[in-house]
Amino acid sequence: MMRSLWSGVSGLQAHQIAMDVEGNNISNVNTVGYKYNRANFADMLSQTPRVATAPQGALGGQNGMQIGLGTGINSTTRIFSQGTLQSTDKNTDMAIQGNGFFIVSPDGGKTRLYTRNGDFLRDKVGNFVNNSGYIVQGWSRDDETGEIDSTAPIRDIVIKEGLTMPARATTFLKVKGNLDSGNDIGNQSSPVYALDQFHLAYDENGNDRVYQVDPVTGAVITAPIPGTQPPQNAPVYEPGEEHVENDVNQNKFYTNAKNQQVITDRGVNMGVIFDEQGNGVSLRDGQGLWISYANAETKPMTIGSADPNTMGQLQQASTLDINLNGTRIRSVAGEVTHISDVARLINEKQSETGVQAVVSAGNQLTLINYNNSNTTAKTKNIHLQVNTNGTQGLNPAGSNSVQGITGQNIITAYQYTYSSSPIATTYQYDDSIARRFTTTEDLRAAMMEDAQKWTNYNHETYTDTNAFVASQAASAAGTTEATKNLNDGVVFTVTKDGRYQLENPKSGTDDRTINLSITGLTKEGDGANQAISENQRLKNMLSPLSGSLSPGQAIRTSGKMMMASHGSTVEIYDSLGSKHEISLQWRKVGMTTDGGTEWSLLIQVPEPAEINFSGVGPKNAVTGSMRFNADGSLASFYPAGITFTANNGSLPGQNIQLDFGMGTDFNGMTSFDKDSTTQSTSQDGYDGGILKDLKVDENGVIIGAFSNGNSYGLAQVAMATFTNNEGLEAQGDNVFKETANSGQAVIGTAGTGDRGKIAAAKLEASNVDLSRSLTELIVIQRGFQANSKTITTSDEMLNTLLQLKN
Template sequence: MMRSLWSGVSGLQANQEFMDVVGNNIANVNTVGFKASLINFSDVLSQTLSGASAPQGNLGGMNPKQIGLGTQIANINKNFSQGSLQTTNITTNLAIQGNGFFIVSGDGGNTYEYTRAGNFNFDANGNLVDPLGNIVQGWMANNTTHTINTASSIKSINIPQNMTVPAGVTKNISIAGNLNGGDTITEMSPAIGTDNMNVLFNSNGNAIGIGQTTQTAQLDTNGTNDLGATNTTPDYNINGQPIALASGATVSMSINGTTNTFTYGTDFTTLDGLANAISNKFGVSASVSNGELVIKNTGTNPITISNIATTGDTGGVLAGILQNLQGGPGNSATIPAGGNRTSLPVFSKPGDAVALSYDGGANYNTYIYNYSSSNAGNGNGGDFSTLAGLVANINKDLTNSPWGSNSTASINQDGQIVITNNSGSSQTIGAVYSNNITLGTILGTLSGTTAPSAICASQPFEADIHNTSIDVYDSLGNKHTLTFNFRKVSYDPTTQQSTWIWTASAPAPANILNSSGTLKFNSNGQLTYESSPLAITVNWNNGTSSQVINLNYGSIGTFNGLTQFSLPSQTTSQTQDGFPSGSLQSILVNQDGVIEGLFSNGKSYPLAQIAIATFNNDNGLMSKGGSLFAATANSGTPVISTAGTQGAGTIAPSTLEESNVDLGTEFTNMIIAERAYQANTRIISTSDQMLQTLLNIQ
């Protein structure tokens, strides 16, 4: 009878503890990271009334006779299944998806505790702490390399809110875009002496177009080509029109009132022959020099030339050349004693040329564009390729003209050719002739009379340029603006490559070494050449050390950087790797547990990484309250790793893991515990009634 009483008592005690577990689960239904507990029962050792016996002969075996003595608690385990995740939008709220625990320490890392509750925040000293002030453990990033060594020991995570990062000096600049290779530009700059004439433009941005022919003009210096229409190698005027005299064509002119007519085929066939005929008939000195028919007055009295006319002259080409001897059609011109006068130039090969007269049109000097000439640019031989070469030729011929050696030609800051009259008297430049209409128009404003000490100027010559600026940083984080100027300086008709010069500049007091270089592009617009070194050295003269900045304009033979298409010049992208110093503005945490700092200079760096601990036996952990667990001998040694590795779950930032208590299950367990408790009380009451009945026997 007493056994049943004790069994009932054990049942009351066990189910009371069952209710305690259920009550604790329900009480923590809103506790962050809480794991519900499960209770299990086992019976108590039974009282054996008789043991078992084996079968013997004809007698069968017998089973043991035992009476149980009640129940007891077998174990109380945690349910470590995943709880629901709740977004909080708080950066330092973290949840683990999968296995593992956050590691915290309240004694500077001497001992560790473990938790699933990730409701962390930063304290006044920048420590990442839990609600109890325990510091979250992990790995700190190297402040210089911004790398995290997860093979090292874990430490308390500390991120000061006033944290700053040093400036990053600019070491590399990349520029991509297009440099205009077309015949019309909108971005231009005054030409300078080194610019080749074949890449210059007028003030409206239209290409002059000089040098686009494949043939270089050549003067008929001897005047020996046959002027007839059937000649296979005719002579030409400056516009490239051939002289084509028909059989029996005539040239007539008057000198001092006497008129003579010269017949082609009879009196002359060449320009030199016409000069000889004029000398013989008029008794004057006529010859061919530098492709021009020259009449010299070797006498003491002036001679007057007029009435120059031709017949059988196709297009009047020869007439147009000769009529400068009389100052133009319908005019008359007087040559003083000792003076001379020329026709316009005659060419054996047409091409780009310009003819200038420094004595009002009496005598002309012809300058031929010749890209490949060794004389081009130095004022020798009348050839030129650059603007400076043309000016050098003009200066040479000014010396031998009425302007004299004191008068000079130069290129001003506006890209104009300027001639200064230092002769002491007024001087006149005649009409300008050129086969290139644009070039003739630009130089045409030189024509006219210039007073003493005054100047005459051409229209501006413009260069094809493109400017782009980029901000860079020195070693102290100071921002400086570098400007890059790209200037087209030449086009080689043989290789069909265009050459550009780049120049880097910065405001004073900065000083730049290796500040310019050369780029070349082929006819497809591809970059084909870069001069070396492709780097500039800048001394800012502000107390910082000089810095070398590497330049990247794209890969040779590709279109991945600078190109040269017939499109407006533009910069499509430019990058540099420098930055100013910055202060910490905010943090982010990724799923690997890396805490990344966002700084005021726009940079972001990893600052720390949160460690995760996993155990062979999570139920071996001992609960310490405050959502904390401690390792025990039966939990196993913790394996410390980063999130997402070695069996550890990943981290969900700005999220908390809710309690995994299931209220439906707990309410059911409550009913079960209550009914079991009631049933055990019935055992006691029934046993008591039976004892009372026994006591009532008389």
């Protein structure tokens, strides 16, 4: 009877403990990171009045008899299920998604405690702590290497107040973009480079000459150029004014109104130039122009009678038989009786020869070719051959040939043809030999040479080049004034806005009117050579130069010649954190042999900064180039880097590597047929900054955001896992300590091993389920009530027993 009383008492006690456990769970329903407990019931040792016996003989086995003595709580189990993650507005809040614990210490790391509560903050001195003041353990950034070593021992995480980030000088610069390789670039262009009037020299000092002159006589000094093998008696250039315009490694600059350095006196491949509307001229080899500097005109030839009554009348009916510019002009026998008949026959073939016959003074015949129409060689200049059996132009006895017509060779127009590969031009008094040009300088120099020295302004007949050269030499010496054919004053240049400019100044010596005529150039194909078509855009570009220009009249200019161009500005930093701008300017200057494109590159920085230490050219600018493959990928570029000195007290000689991408990955500069653009730029420099904010990534790295817009990892929170989480011992303040049954802590970073990831700006809610807990309360309450009934029932039975004595 007494046993039932004690069983009921044990049941009351056990259920009271279970009530305490569940009450604690409910009280922690809002405790961050709390894991609920469960009370584990176990029965007590039973009294055994009779033990079980095995079967013996005919007697079967009997079970033992045991009487239970009650129940008790032998343990509690903490359930480490995942709690709900709740977003907060605090960047340093952390929640663990998955297994693991944060590590905190109340004594500088000597004692380690473990928690799921990630409600962390910085104290006054920068300690990263929980709300109990325990310092979070982990790894801090090494100031020397700038790295966080998560293999090192953990220690207190301290992020000092007022932490600063020192400035970092730029060491590399990466640019990604596209340079338009197409033939339609719109307004993404810049004028071709300016060219002065001097070939293989540049008027550096602006005194309108590049040769040294005798200070007394003013004559050009005719000593050899130092360090070269020039023709005998070549003039001496003024110091520093030798310059090969087509050599991209010889740079000349001028400073524009924006205080920028601009390349000047450099030739540009005319195969890649554009008109002002952005349309590519697209010259191919052999295409070009006919340019005439004066009308090709013969001296008047006397044909027929000078008598006023019979003016121009031939003595007898005659036959005209001539070759004019390769076209045979032949009359019927006896057809020609007057000078007008000769003029008529010649003019009937004008469309084939380009030559017009003009009669003056009644019996004077002049042949004129204005060189302003047609595009073929047989319609330019005057090449007249008289087909007679006697002396040229004379009518021997018994002959019926026209008297007075003589052979003529008047050249004032020359053909200029493009060559993608540079070919040296030789000058001859021969219009069948083209002047070859590749660059704007080649064409400029050729036009100026021909206008000055190789145009037959005097209409004299020369049998060949040697005769013309001899005449020019005599003219220069002043011995044959009557045959003087020089025009030394004429000047061709290229202006800063990309126009060919013609000047014909009046000097009083060798002044001649220039009558410029520009037409296209075509050639018929044959078995060995392809036909050459007219390049209309090139002709239209230079046509504004056409017309008559007397000495001293206003200058005349062509249309604009443009280059495909693109520019970009990138900011870099010096060792003090001062910001500087680097300007990158690209210009399309040619084609590669495999069909790709070539671009010049001009890199410059504002003064007083320097990037050019060669001693040649401006100190704040360097030039380079880029070559692209036919598929638009970057084949090569230079320079690979620059050396930058800000001249503001920062460290000089700052090396900056240039990265424009390489190869077929197309992860840098490309040259496709689409608009030029800079897609992205990046560099690794920055100015100094102070710590403004903290953020945490999923691996527990505490990232500092600084006032300069940069950020880096300051520390990393450590995480611990255990073999048996339920073996941890709660220490209050929502922390646990390691026990003999939990196993030792395995420490590492979040997201590695079986450790969970960290969710920033979130906290893990308690995993207490109120519906389960409240149901559990009802069950515990009923159990408690039932045990109390056991006691009261046993008491009534005892009372009945006591009443038997009475």
